[in-house]
Amino acid sequence: MKLEVITVGTELLLGHTLDTNAVDLGRALAAAGVEVTRRTTVADRPAAVRDAVRDALARVAFVLTTGGLGPTSDDLTKTAVAELLGKRLLLDEAVLRRLEQRFRHLGRPMPAANRGQAEVPEGAVVLPNPRGTAPGLWLDDGNGRVVIMLPGVPAEMRGLLLEEVLPRLVARRAAAGEAPRVVLSRTVRTTGSPESAIAERVAPVESGLEPLTLAYLPGPAGVDLRLTAWGLDPEDAERRLAAAGERLREVLGTRCYGDEETDLAAVLLHQLRARGERLAVAESCTGGVLGSRLTAIPGASDTFVGGVIAYDDAVKTALLDVPAAMLAQQGAVSEAVVQAMAAGAQRRFGVAAALAVTGIAGPSGGTPEKPVGTVWVAARHGDRTRALQRIFPGARDEIRARSAQAALDLLRLALLES
Numbered sequence: 001m002k003l004e005v006i007t008v009g010t011e012l013l014l015g016h017t018l019d020t021n022a023v024d025l026g027r028a029l030a031a032a033g034v035e036v037t038r039r040t041t042v043a044d045r046p047a048a049v050r051d052a053v054r055d056a057l058a059r060v061a062f063v064l065t066t067g068g069l070g071p072t073s074d075d076l077t078k079t080a081v082a083e084l085l086g087k088r089l090l091l092d093e094a095v096l097r098r099l100e101q102r103f104r105h106l107g108r109p110m111p112a113a114n115r116g117q118a119e120v121p122e123g124a125v126v127l128p129n130p131r132g133t134a135p136g137l138w139l140d141d142g143n144g145r146v147v148i149m150l151p152g153v154p155a156e157m158r159g160l161l162l163e164e165v166l167p168r169l170v171a172r173r174a175a176a177g178e179a180p181r182v183v184l185s186r187t188v189r190t191t192g193s194p195e196s197a198i199a200e201r202v203a204p205v206e207s208g209l210e211p212l213t214l215a216y217l218p219g220p221a222g223v224d225l226r227l228t229a230w231g232l233d234p235e236d237a238e239r240r241l242a243a244a245g246e247r248l249r250e251v252l253g254t255r256c257y258g259d260e261e262t263d264l265a266a267v268l269l270h271q272l273r274a275r276g277e278r279l280a281v282a283e284s285c286t287g288g289v290l291g292s293r294l295t296a297i298p299g300a301s302d303t304f305v306g307g308v309i310a311y312d313d314a315v316k317t318a319l320l321d322v323p324a325a326m327l328a329q330q331g332a333v334s335e336a337v338v339q340a341m342a343a344g345a346q347r348r349f350g351v352a353a354a355l356a357v358t359g360i361a362g363p364s365g366g367t368p369e370k371p372v373g374t375v376w377v378a379a380r381h382g383d384r385t386r387a388l389q390r391i392f393p394g395a396r397d398e399i400r401a402r403s404a405q406a407a408l409d410l411l412r413l414a415l416l417e418s
Contacts, residue, residue, distance in 0.1 A: 001034045001173055004056040008067035008077050009152060010043040021066045021157050028158075030183035032166050033173070033231065034062075044068060049080035057145050064165070067152030069134035071113040077149055078121065078137065085141050087121040095126055095135055102133060127164040129156055136160040138168065181231045186241040188248045189262055190255045191222030192409050198223045201251050209244045220394070220401040221264070222257075254413060264408045265293040269303045271415045277352035279411075281307035282320055282345035284332065284358040285375065290404040305349050310341065320344030331370070333358050335387045338376040346380050353415075354380045355407045361399045375403045379411035386414055 068077030127136030229237035341356035359375030366372035
């Protein structure tokens, strides 16, 4: 079963609103064995909606729209689709009664504009929406093509999708005698190596992953490898994904730190917890990003004790015992200073492990010798310290995020080898 998604909203095109509906639809429909073949976003204009739906119906039998079902003048999806399919809009008394009851329950009169939400294209099945005023609509054109219209409010869209749309799609497939098929994905997470290096490692086994597809998804945290099984029997899909994931982990070795939504901070805390050891941090350019990553993990308090944000050199000296002469001679962004910061944090907090970060996050402050993005991270465990220099791309926030990830990974690797 193939389906196209059309999200309606000028605010989506302008970037004022993030299109989370498209993400939720892709995941939920894939899990139900429905392949989303195209996603289109159009403005709140009747011609744009009409043309997008018409073009989609020329390619697939199912089109799902979100947005444009509200009571205001820019909510035109229902009208545009009805016009395209030659359907009249008729007042649905049952929908009108539900709207009136909703407003009575809220203790206020129903605005006249909401009455238009009770108008339904002739022949459409109304999908009740207990979370809002705009019902969903399931409209069959009589020739085997279906347009499904859902409201754009994310909570309302998700509720109707799970409670009304997916059961109908599954039932339609069953009625056609189709065996259960799913589109499932699994993710293997890596960090510390660029996309090209990861691809080189995977290349020898990539052809053997078929019929699964493999996508490389780079980001500030690293490169995620997304395996997808398309239209397979559920058990076969799970078996193939498990085997392929294991094969990727074998070739990636220590570059792989987890699966799915695994957070590297959680992995590191688990390692330390298993050893009965605790952790402290010393941060300069990250300004608390590293500590925030750690404290975002539930239960972190049994392992992470705290840290020092040593942004000014005087704080590095006063709280972390970094020698003033070292700062003057080597500069704050240097191997010697980051190692001294890690050692100072370990002593001050009396812990087994410590992390430190110093760098130039930009957009200013760089030099030819130390350009913006230059970062030193250090991981100290026991009496041994590892330090690593990186020059990270991106804007200030991205450099800070990459720096925190690199520090976490440096200690993770040190613990694996100790």
